[in-house]
Amino acid sequence: SLTLGIVGLPNVGKSTLFNALTHNDVLAANYPFATIEPNVGVVDLPDPRLSRLAEIFSSERILPATVSFVDIAGIVKGASKGEGMGNKFLTNIRESDAICQVVRVFEDDDVIHVDGRVDPMSDIDVIATELILADMETVEKAIPRLEKDSRKNKELVAQLEEAKKALAVLEDGRTLFKAQDEIDRTLLRELHLMTAKPFLYVFNSDEAVLGSQEKQDELRAAVAPADCVFLDANVEAELLELEEDEAMELLESIGQEEPGLKALARAGFNTLGLQTYLTAGPKEARAWTINKGDTAPKAAGVIHTDFEKGFIKAEIVSFADLDEAGTMAAAKSAGKVRMEGKDYVMADGDVVEFRFNV
Ligand code: GDP
Secondary structure, rough: EEEEEEOOOOOOOHHHHHHHOOOOOOHHHHHHOOOOOOOOOEEEEOOHHHHHHHHHOOOEEEEEOEOOHHHOOOOOOHHHHHHOOOHHHHHHHHHOOOOEEEEEOOOOOOOOOOOOOHHHHHHHHHHHHHHHHHHHHHHHHHHHHHHHHHHHHHHHHHHHHHHHHHHHHOOOOOOOOOOOOOOOOHHHHHHOOOOOEEEEEEEEEHHHHHHOHHHHHHHHHHHHEEEEEOOOHHHHHHOOOHHHHHHHHHHHHOOOOOOOHHHHHHHHHHOOOOEEEEOOOEEEEEEEEEOOOOOOHHHHHHHHHHHHHHHEEEEEEEEOOOHHHOOOOHHOOOOEEEEEEOOOOOOOOEEEEEHHHH
């Protein structure tokens, strides 16, 4: 499954956040036979639609989709040159599908900042620069090879041109993700460039930032097109120790409607380019993870490979229509249930039953 790699400078709250992410029973409860890697945090993707489906179908249990975060230790200035834990760090990032940087915005004189002051955009630059330098090295090595090979293989000409464009972007000090409108990242896929991956920023905030829409808007605009989440890692850790009503009280006291981990799960899921569809029956109401743009047979294949091979059609009702109708029978008689074929592209909130040959 796809993962987000958590990175950040020392002392920004990575461990605190990661502990909060791993302090949950998702894996243990839903996948008792799965091996739990110590550096992987798996969280539920919150989806209030599932409890409504469970109500409609009298489902015994609810199985939400999950999002996986991998703790990547060891960024230091000079990582791109393999200093310190540099090489291992870069390998771990290459294996992640998106990069989630924890950035300190909270003020606290008791917590030392590596650069002596709290400056989120500068912290973002430090990490981006290491990744940009490492990508530059990769592209600089690839260009002569592509030049040679493209003389024989004309299909590589486009890749060569894209690599040259990418090098210019990197030399300009920008990530390929940020320059996504200027270059075709799919042509660069084989180079496994780190800055081409989607970025997500977690601004580890204090009450002052959580209470300031203006400050948040400013940071949000600065990191676009990357998404970002504002939370207080210490509060998130604390929330997990509390009973539900006490937790709600704490959240209210800092002006928040829900735990930041929920917003982080949603943003992480979106950043990975993922989407869900829903199934429901007496046994379970469940969300299944697919890529945005997947067709119905592809979506069926997530349940079982045989479902994809033997796909005939999908019976689909949108959650909104089913919710309004109240029962599947009512939705059917209202003409809200459609039969879709193999070219159908799944939409968010589709409630599905697949028909297939075995
Ligand atoms: P890491 O080095 O990035 O993993 O950072 P840690 O999670 O170990 O946090 C470093 C220090 O900052 C610890 O003393 C944390 O308690 C503190 N810290 C983490 N998050 C917050 C926060 O949101 N607010 C405040 N005031 N302190 C925090």
